[in-house]
Amino acid sequence: MGDRMMAEPQDIALELSGVSKTYQISQGLFAASKPLRALDNISLQLRRGEVLGLVGESGCGKSTLAKVLLGLEKPTRGDVRIFDQPFGSHDRKWIARRIQPIFQDPYSSLNPRKSVREIITLPLRVHSVGKTSGWNDGVSRMLDLVGLPQRLIDANPSQMSGGQRQRVAIARALIMRPEVVICDEPTSALDVSVQSQILNLLMDLRDELGLTYLFISHNLAVVEHIASRVAVMYLGRVVEQGPAARIFETPKHPYAVALLDSILTPDPSMDVPDVDLDGNFPNPVDPPSGCTFHPRCASATSLCSRLRPEPVQQAPGFVTCHLHDPNQQKDMA
């Protein structure tokens, strides 16, 4: 969006322009299937060397976005550019050496019948990287890096705990020495002590290797800790985007506000918050009119149910909300 002006093309690792992804959802045996817009006209840049935090409600399309960036899902509409070149102009190997994923779910993303050694070297094998003789050294360095005991080198994932598996997944992503790492809930299966190790590790690697991260997480304390910029998604759209410090201090979009209110700080004197959002969870197959957040928004006006808001500049960044649109403000008053 508007921040195109602020980043030179060579500083942009990945760029989405007007990307939509629609799935067809069957409505039962005799009904026609209906479209579900997992991504709705998304424009977003990932700049070299930054950590972009991506947060939002479960099912809002974060993983779909990650899959599109990895080339695992084709967008229904819109363009994806990688290092300022069209995504489609490169082969798998070229892309794999630049972008690697760490997924949410260490159970289904690792082949339970393969050993740790085989799993970690798989990307090397698939893309014929380096000499086979060097792989073992590489694997044991990776195990140290992610804090796995060397004895697990020939174990397979079915014998490992969730956290151990996630460290294997991280080792597998890093062995390709990618420039961009798409992290989809990389630490949600980890206990806090491993999480802090992994976060420290990701930050060290970023400094050492100049890595760029897209960091998807439900743990807002983690995002606040690691991200320089944040994009907040709601039902397939980015509703607010800007510097992390600004968003965490003064979130503007009502959904972002509710999200930050739901953070559970480790304070035993406090109860589970009663966030003012329950009730009307949106149906992604039949999204609300106008601003899709309006049925849950305490500040919604009649305009919000009629007119779909467009991004409003909040330099640097934007918010997609009528309440923050100076032009609409006049109408609403």
Added chain:
Amino acid sequence: MNSLLSVRNLRVEIPVGAGLLKPVRGISLDLNKGETLCIVGESGCGKSLTSLALMGLLPKVARCSGDRLSFGGQDLLGLTERQMARLRGRAISMVFQEPMTSLNPAYTIGDQLIEGMIRHDGVSRAKARDRAIFLLEKVGITAAASRLSQFPHQLSGGLRQRVMIAMSLMCGPDLIIADEPTTALDVTIQAKILRMMKDLQAELGMAMVFITHDLGVVARIADRIAVMYAGIFVETGTARQIFDTPTHPYTKGLLSCLPVPGKTKLGARLGAVPGVVPALIGGVQGCGFASRCPLRQAACDIEPELSERGDGHSCRCVHDTPTLRKAEWATA
């Protein structure tokens, strides 16, 4: 004391190539009706195996033993597989750490929610379907009726997890064992589901064993907390005791790892517990945490007992109430 769930010296052993793995080395706990126990601890410390042992769902290779494992006065260790299965469907239910391993990819969400209830409660299909829709809505899934015809792979991680939670509540259990039930959920939905579970708990007197890495969740829902390390509980107490006066060096290290909103600087290094868990093959000599503990001394070569620190706050450490500053961790 008539607790709903009473466990003494629960052990799990698994023969592996290199010897006998002892991932659960003597767990004792009591849980009353309506109470929530949170188990926290490092990945691989045996939390999931403990919960699977309580459910009678350990992998075939694993051996389970204990001095007592009773639920509602019934001895679970003596039950046949069939009796246990019947209990699992109704009185005890479980939310598994990974929904994909417990949802059958070949059946729709609806079938999986409804069949269990028809089988266990003998209700009509229509009634079970109503309950399924009611619960899916409770966990924040709209258009629940149309979700019933979807297959697990068509749902996002968070939706699958919520389906699992709804499934665990279908038969109105007395005890729920939930293994990381909210990790794949965003915070607003997490808050909503935790509220719902707490409300149901107050309403039905359901007890919960809640396993999670999220100390924010623990702080808000736990009546009691058990901190687990290398197969045993190293510290137990109320939420206040554990958060306000953590005593075991591992507990202290754990709390230092948390980024605290507004307090931890962007990109600043987080606290860490250096080192790795000891291999649990053939058991552990002395205190399992000693190899990573900055306060290690000769006395740590003997495994300490869980000793009372007052008011139900217990800790398994030879050091009395060590004052351990973050600086000591950094240099350890």
